[in-house]
Amino acid sequence: MSLKCTSNDQELLSIDFDNEGWENLRARNRKDRALKMTCCGADVVLRQTKLGTQYFAHAKKGRCTAVTDTAEAMIAREAIAKAVRRAGWNASLEMPRAPVEEGGWTLDVQADREGGKPVAFKVQWGRLPLDEVAHYQAMSQAAGIRTLWFMRQQSIPVEKATPAFRLSHDVDTNTCFVSLPGPCYHPVFASSKNSEGPNYWQQHVDLGSFVEGALAGKLRFAPQVGCTLPLDVCVAYTECWRCKKTTGLVIDLCFAASRVLQGAADVTANIYDFDDERRGADLLMATLPVETLARHGIGAIKPRFSRTEGRTCLSNGCIHCDALQGRFFDHEVAYDAQPVLSVDVLFDDRWVSHLEDRDAIDRWWFDDRPCDGAAEDAPQS
Structure with a gap:
């Protein structure tokens, strides 16, 4: 089965023939037997699959090793x-x-x-x-x-x-x-x-x-890398263990790629992904400054000393007394978290390098928007 054959050393493609042209070619071939298979030079018959595709087939298969396709x-x-x-x-x-x-x-x-x-x-x-x-x-x-x-x-x-x-x-x-x-x-x-x-x-x-x-x-x-994406900050509100007042905890960070690149996957992280030699902490603190968080009843995100972990680590804090709200408190209220604020960020290597789970990022994406030129990762590159 083939979509091409030769006629006097000239290549013919089945896709070049409409129904009338196909029948005319079939009739001519019956008379002069000029069509040959490209795989072995055998005589050709013209056929059509059950789904309507026109193709060239061996008049007699003989010893040709060409496979039969579906x-x-x-x-x-x-x-x-x-x-x-x-x-x-x-x-x-x-x-x-x-x-x-x-x-x-x-x-x-x-x-x-x-x-x-x-x-x-x-x-x-x-x-x-x-x-x-x-x-x-x-x-x-x-x-x-x-x-x-x-x-x-x-x-x-x-x-x-x-x-x-x-x-x-x-x-x-x-x-x-x-x-x-x-x-x-x-x-x-x-x-x-x-x-x-x-x-x-x-x-x-x-x-x-x-x-x-x-x-x-x-x-x-x-596709998300290098794009400006909305960063949705998902927050849960709970009682501070020290001062007993209500404070907001940042549970998840969602880079909402789907709102910018239709069909692309959103990328989810948490603040602990950025607890890396200050680089990640500085990036997150600059993106979510104290003043912005406070307007939504959320305590500052910053490095604090944790007695549980025995080290200084990036953490949520109480908006009232700044007491460290450990990961245990995050897990307790995680199911109540909702998007509370959103900021636009350039999703570049500064963010990507801190993410352990890249499954949502390392995927192909098809852009169905009007084309404005070849993309960097186009297949012809």
């Missing part, structure tokens, strides 16, 4: 190739990059344009171990090609070096969709039982639109 994989490749062209790039289909004895590595669609680096797209409908994905990606990188993977399986890589996304086919609309891993997704724990949860998949995009957007620079890794 209808879903074929319609996905067709959608990718057409999207590449709509984006203004040249599309090359089924580009072999290694002989069969070396694994039969083939790029399903390669996008090229003058003055730019090639971008390839790989459709993987059958299961493939992640170490093999890494192997093929390394071969692709060595060839100077940036490859994006569309994989049906639940377990996919989540890393900048290997852009990988889940591929599905909607039977009702006969359309392929791309899903991006959300902040709770981890390939080790992905399974058929939990893989459909809303926290696992953050965005769902039509495959053609996704390819066009990726080539236009709309695909970014760790």
Whole structure:
């Protein structure tokens, strides 16, 4: 099964023919048998999958080792190739990059344009171990090609070096969709039982639109970094253990990326993430000064000596008597915390370097806003 063949050494692509042109080509081929398979030179017959994709097949398979693909994989490749062209790039289909004895590595669609680096797209409908994905990606990188993977399986890589996304086919609309891993997704724990949860998949995009957007620079890794984000301060109010008066405790810090970058994950931290050789404390204290917190009934955040921990550490304090409100008090009232104030911050390395949990950050994000130029982490880079 192939989307291309040759005719007198000229390459023909099935996507170039409408229904009438396809039938005319079929009739001509019956007469002159000029169409040949690119894989082995065998005679060609023209066929159509159950999902409507036109393709070239062996008139007689013989000893050819070319694999038979699913209808879903074929319609996905067709959608990718057409999207590449709509984006203004040249599309090359089924580009072999290694002989069969070396694994039969083939790029399903390669996008090229003058003055730019090639971008390839790989459709993987059958299961493939992640170490093999890494192997093929390394071969692709060595060839100077940036490859994006569309994989049906639940377990996919989540890393900048290997852009990988889940591929599905909607039977009702006969359309392929791309899903991006959300902040709770981890390939080790992905399974058929939990893989459909809303926290696992953050965005769902039509495959053609996704390819066009990726080539236009709309695909970014760790999109929150470098953006100005609202920092929501979540506070709970409790009784101070010393003076018995009500004081506010900062429980969570939420960098609300979703309000700026639709579909991007929010990033949550707490004040103890910034208790690091004063750098983090200074940053947090400058962002949430005493005067700002006091207007909301919240005590100062600053380093205080903790007898429990035997050291000076960043902490909440009582707004009335400044007594240290330890982590124990935070845990006791954490479920009552609500956003009380919000300030805009530049979410750069000063913040990111203090976060132990980067799962919400180190994810791909598709920008569906009007394109204003290629992004730094666009696949063509």
